Amino acid sequence: MKRFACGDVVAGCNWTMQVADEGELMSLIADHVAEAHGITTIDDELVAVVREHIQLVS
Ligand SMILES: [Zn+2]
Numbered sequence: 001m002k003r004f005a006c007g008d009v010v011a012g013c014n015w016t017m018q019v020a021d022e023g024e025l026m027s028l029i030a031d032h033v034a035e036a037h038g039i040t041t042i043d044d045e046l047v048a049v050v051r052e053h054i055q056l057v058s
Contacts, residue, residue: 001057004029008053010037018057025054 002025006013015032019025029050033039
């Protein structure tokens with residue numbers, strides 16, 4: 001499973017998501033940051049930051 005805690009990147013956000021597929025996770029993260037943080041442009045830099053914070057969990 002891949003897990004992402006938004007609070008690792010955006011201070012104060014307590015949204016977390018855990019799914020099997022990293023592509024699906026990125027898509028869910030994109031939906032979340034657009035809805036909760038008003039970030040509608042996911043550029044390479046943001047993708048890199050998000051990837052750094054994705055944890056592999058069993
Ligand atoms: Zn968030």
